[in-house]
Amino acid sequence: MKIGEASRVSGVSARSLRHYEDEGLIVPGRFSNEFRDYCQSTIDRVLVIRSLLESGLPVRLIREILPGHTDGSDTGTDRVCAEFLHEVQGYRDRLAARIAVLRDQQAALDAYLRQARRTDL
Known part of the structure; x- marks a missing residue:
């Protein structure tokens, strides 16, 4: 097509x-x-x-996994999958760390807004 x-x-x-x-x-x-x-x-x-x-996976990781995942061969699949899963876990951990920082920033802004509203009363 x-x-x-x-x-x-x-x-x-x-x-x-x-x-x-x-x-x-x-x-x-x-x-x-x-x-x-x-x-x-x-x-x-x-x-x-x-x-x-x-x-959320970057193209680089997708490019690495797809050939072994979709070409029908089992050559090195376990190793590729283990390496890929390790990289995905690392990506997920970095993402979780960024989310934690953003939550802390959000909490700080929420506290600031609560305090600002109290002083307006």
Whole structure:
């Protein structure tokens, strides 16, 4: 299918599809006129990519896991998965630390606002 139909079927913009290709996340086929040709397996891969991006994972991590995860080979899969899970855990821990800082900042602002409202009375 051409990029317009692939966009409609996947719910991902044509621009995003081109970006995924530029990032090496997908490799669509080509028609004889050099238009992109998206097969169902590429669309399935796009849906996985979209889900991983929405979960907050950076493209670098997604690029590392997808080849071993979707090419059908089991070569080194356990090692790749263990390394990937370690990196995802690290990413999640950094995210949790940032959330904790933001919660502290929010609490400080809430306290300030409560105090400011009391002095207005």
